Amino acid sequence: MNIWTLVGTLDNWKIGIERGVWGVKERARPLWGRxxxxxxxxxxxxxxxxxxxxxxxxxxxxxxxLW
Structure with a gap:
């Protein structure tokens, strides 16, 4: 198990909670793969x-x- 920190604006966080998902930018794809x-x-x-x-x-x- 790993622990990750997801950074965004408060508005983006609210959208993520509302939709039940979190998005990442294309440049984060290698990290997302982990x-x-x-x-x-x-x-x-x-x-x-x-x-x-x-x-x-x-x-x-x-x-x-998403945002």
Missing amino acids: VQPGDKVVFYAVRTGVIGYGTVEGKFESGEL
């Missing part, structure tokens, strides 16, 4: 600080823009 179900994540909102945590339940890829 994330596995069961890993822990800490959500860090710029200017706000740590605002949540969770467990990765699964992964998928989509071209849909």
Whole structure:
């Protein structure tokens, strides 16, 4: 199990919670490839600080823009 920090704005975090997903930019693909179900994540909102945590339940890829 790994622990990852996911950084974004507070607005993006709210969208992620609402939709039940988190998105990453293309440049983060190599790192995203290392994330596995069961890993822990800490959500860090710029200017706000740590605002949540969770467990990765699964992964998928989509071209849909989240934010």
